[in-house]
């Protein structure tokens with residue numbers, strides 16, 4: 001086996017074994033089917049609901065809200081994070097706000113947002129946005145601070161001033177940390193979004209799980225959970241795909257090391 | 263050094279304090295002129311403010327008092343180009359792109375900048391490594407890329423902060439000779455920091471001896487070997503006597519610096 005195939009197999013081994021155990025043990029009746037339905041039945045339900053039921057609409061709405069919340073959080077979070085990592089005044093001004101609001105569970109703001117924005121899309125998008133926003137500010141600020149002062153001085157000495165300082169020095173220098181922060185930010189957007197939908201929304205993955213739970217439709221509950229999990233997985237996979245394209249200088253390292261993790 | 267050459271760098275009673283809990287005074291009362299095409303080395307105990315001095319000349323730090331002036335020969339020529347003590351290469355750029363970084367920031371066309379970069383890389387024996395990334399190079403190679411990056415700027419003043427400090431003895435000897443050759447070919451104005459006294463004697467027109475913190479100029483030693491000295495200089499008794507003499511000057515300061523650090 002080539003090293004990459006081998007590592008791919010390693011990454012999937014445990015999930016596949018767990019899923020197989022689930023399938024066989026539920027089929028064999030070792031687990032109470034009222035709580036633990038057969039895996040393949042869950043998947044059939046999920047597909048059926050997607051094609052014939054409301055699940056398609058739920059999923060699309062969740063995706064739409066996620067994308068809007070994340071895009072806003074990424075743009076504003078990176079801008080403010082860079083500014084506060086770079087300029088002491090900005091940092092002093094926003095520090096009290098980030099210190100207070102970052103640990104606050106944003107779901108607690110949902111009732112307020114519903115009062116302000118009504119029961120439309122706005123309230124859910126803003127709640128999800130608020131989570132990713134603070135997370136991205138904080139991780140971006142950290143990445144900016146961690147750039148070695150030598151590199152900043154070299155950049156300035158070799159003429160990267162004005163906007164070039166940002167485009168040719170700062171952003172490339174923080175790119176690895178930035179990508180990682182965005183990945184975590186998007187994941188936390190999803191966490192809060194599904195929770196917000198669960199609490200208040202009519203449609204969306206979270207709402208679908210709540211509806212199914214109220215009707216004791218266990219297979220549908222599981223179908224919703226599986227889809228939310230797949231969404232999270234896709235976020236991580238997408239960032240893993242993009243990383244070597246955006247950070248090409250990190251790839252030769254792995255190549256030179258013969259495909260080993262470096 | 264020709265006495266009539268005009269001053270390229272002029273430091274006038276420069277002091278540098280770093281405010282903070284420690285309130286370090288890194289430099290005090292430093293006045294120095296470096297003539298055009300002169301090669302001036304700075305030696306002194308660790309922590310006496312040598313790197314700080316170079317950063318002041320580069321305009322990366324503002325002096326707390328006093329002035330730093332650099333004479334420009336052409337308006338668009340960069341004033342300084344620095345070789346950093348710990349290479350400070352940009353990890354996201356290839357070796358060639360690192361060397362092109364300065365010229366590109368001056369809006370030089372890509373092709374021309376790449377030619378200049380390849381020329382400088384070849385000069386330092388790195389012709390094959392243009393497409394490598396810094397992390398794929400050895401410490402000594404990185405340091406040489408740092409030198410190539412500074413040379414590509416063709417700046418008014420070349421600032422070199424222990425450029426050979428991290429190298430093994432043989433590479434260091436070879437590169438000393440290359441720097442000497444560079445002196446002869448392009449006649450740059452150089453401020454050069456080193457811990458190695460023999461290296462300073464081998465390369466310089468003048469050696470500035472600095473005192474322990476706060477760094478002051480203790481002594482300036484004039485060397486009259488001229489730029490056209492040959493590598494054989496190292497074997498002469500005059501060379502050995504001068505090196506010994508400078509060490510005698512410096513020994514007290516190094517001991518003092520260590521005593522201060524011990525407190």
Ligand SMILES: Nc1ncnc2c1ncn2[C@@H]1O[C@H](COP(=O)(O)OP(=O)(O)OP(=O)(O)O)[C@@H](O)[C@H]1O
Pocket residue numbers: 280286287288307308309310311312313314315347475
């Ligand atoms: N940015 C800074 N902030 C605060 N203190 C600094 C800063 N840069 C240097 N110093 C202090 O100034 C003094 C001189 O530092 P500098 O790096 O110039 O010494 P040096 O002579 O280059 O030492 P070495 O030979 O070990 O490289 C030290 O005490 C150092 O702690």
Ligand SMILES: [Mg+2]
Pocket residue numbers: 312313314347423
């Ligand atoms: Mg130093």
